[in-house]
Amino acid sequence: MIDIHCHILSCLDDGSKDLDESIHMARQAVSEGITKIVATPHHKNREYDNPREKILHCVEELNRELSRHNIPLMILPGQEPRIYGEILQDYNKGEILTLNNSGKYLFIELPSGHVPRYTEQLLFDIQLNGLTPVIVHPERNTELLENPDILYKLVRNGACTQVTSSSVTGHFGKKIKKFSMQLIENNLTHFLASDAHNLSTRPFRMREAYTVLVKAYGVGVEYYFRGNAELLVEGKTVIRDTPEKIRQKKLWGLLGKSLSKADK
Template identity: 40%
Template sequence: MIDIHCHILPGLDDGPQSETEAIKMARIAVEDGITQMIATPHSHDGIYVNNAEQVLQAVEAFQAILDREGIPLRVHPGAEVHMHANMVEHLLSDTLLTMCNARRYVLLELPVLHLPLFTDEVLANLHASGMTPIIAHPERNQVLRRKPDRLARWIRQGAVAQLTASSLAGKMGKSARKWAEFMVRHRLVQLIASDGHDSLIRKLELNAAYQSLLQIAPADVVQTYRRNAEAVLQGVTCSVPEPLYDC
C-alpha cells in the first residue's frame, strides 16, 4: 500500500520528536502493508514553516536511517501546506513542496472551523498553474460538513479529496466516521491516507480503513482508491467519478 499523507520525519512538526519514535512508526507502517509513503510535514501553518530544502534534506536523512535499519519502506518528499493567500507563489518559487516535488499535486490543509475567503481563488490559481489540489481530511472541516456541495463543486473543477484512515475505521469518534462514510457514499473523496503522527494513537495504518471501505463500497471502488494513491506518487491523473451530490 501507498500512504500519501503522514508525519513521520522526526523533529519537523507535531509528529515524532525523535529518531527512535520515527523508526517505530515506520515498522508499524511496514507491518500494516505500507511499502511507500509521502512524508508531508505541516508547512506554513503559523507554527511550522518547513520550507522545501528542509524537507528534502530530512527525507534523505530518514531514508538513510531506514536503509540502515533494514526497514523496507521508501519515503518520498511532500508537505501538508496550510491554506494561505500566497500559497501558489510559494509553490511556484519552490519555497514549499508539492507532492514528490513534482509540481503536480499539492496536499492542502484547510482550517477546521472555517474556509478562508480566498479559498476558491487559491484553488483556481493552483489549477491555472497546472497543479491539482488534494483536499486533506474534508470530513473534519465544519463548513464542508454543513455544505458538502462546496466539496462537490471543487471536485468537479478538478480537485481531489483525501479521507483520513482513522476516521473511516472509527478511531476518531462517531461523528468523523459518519461524515467519512457520507463522503465515500457520495463520491466526495478519492483517496485514503493515514495522517499518522505517532506510534501509539495516530498510527501509520491503512489496512483497517480499506477493510471498512469494503463494507460500504464495491471492490472496484476500493481498487480505485488504491490506484489513485499510486497516481499521486507517479504524478499522473487520478480516477475521479462524478460526485453524487448536487451543487
C-alpha cells in the same frame, strides 16, 4: 500499499518527536503492508515552517536510516501547507513542495473550523498553474460537515480530496465517520491516507480502514484508492468519477414533517 499523508519525519511538526519514533513508525507501516510513505510535514501552520529544501534533506536522511536498519520502506517527499493567500508566490520561489516533488499534486489543508472565502479562487489559480490541489481531511472541517455543497463545488471545479483512515474507522467519532462514508459514496474523495503522527494516539490504521471500506462497498473501493495513490506518486492523472451532492436527509425529514402539518 502507498500512504500519501504521514508525519513520519522527526522534529519538524507535531508528528514524530525523534528518529527512534520515526523508525518505530516505519516498522509499524511495513507490518500494515505499506511500502511507500509520502512524508508531509505541516507548513505555515501555527509555528511550523518547513520549506521544500528542508523537507528534501530530511527525507534523504530518513531513507538512509531505514536502509541501515534494513526496513523495506521508501520515504517520498511531500508537504502539508495550511491554505494561505501567497502560496503560489511561494511555490514559484521554490518553498512549496508538491507530492513526491512531481510538480503535479499539491496538498491544501483548510482550517478545522471554516473554509476561507478566498479558497475557491485560490484553488482555481493553483490549477491555472498546472497543479492539482488535494484538500486533506475535508471530513474533519466543521463548515464542510454542515454544508457539504461547498466541497461538492470545489471538487466539481477540479480539486481532489483525501480522507483519513482513522475517520473511516470511527476513531474521530461517529459523525465524522458517517461524513467520510458519504464523501466516498458521492465521489467526493479520491484518496485514503493515514495522516499518522505517532503510534499511540494517531497511528496508521490503513489496514483497518480498508477492511471497513471493503465490508461496506466491496473490494473495488480498495483498488480505487490504492490505484489513485500509485498514480499520484507517479505524477499521473488519477481516476475521478463524477461528483454528486450529498443529500441532506435530516433537512428533508424536517421539511416533510412541516408539509404534513400544513396539510392537516
